[in-house]
Structure formats: C-alpha cells, structure tokens
Amino acid sequence: MRGDRPVSIGFGAVYTGRIPFAAMVSFAERYGIDDLCEFDRFVGIVGQLDIHELAILNKPKP
16 A cells, blocks of 8 residues: 555655555455454554654655
8 A cells, every 4th residue: 555655746855645545445345354343443553554654754854
C-alpha cells in the first residue's frame, strides 16, 4: 500500500500523503478481510501506523 501514497513536491520539499482508503479496500479484498468488524479494525490499525510513518517521512530535513 505504500506505493499508493500520493506525493507532492513544492517549495523545495517532498510531502507524502496518507494511504488512500481505496488501497486499503483492495488489500482487504485480496487477503480475505471480508467481515465488517475485521475491516474496521484493519483500517484503524493501518491508519494509526500510517500516521506514525508520515510523521517520520514528512519530518523537515536540514
């Protein structure tokens, strides 16, 4: 799903966006996460991990 992230370039920096919801749906379908409760949990976990990773990826570089 990392490759599905939008990337924008501007003002001398590169910013990485969140993993799109459609990418999470596609991943869940591919790997058999078809129960609504399991899917909600999956999206929540991936979302929290994504926030943490974005904080690292978008950290200003000297």
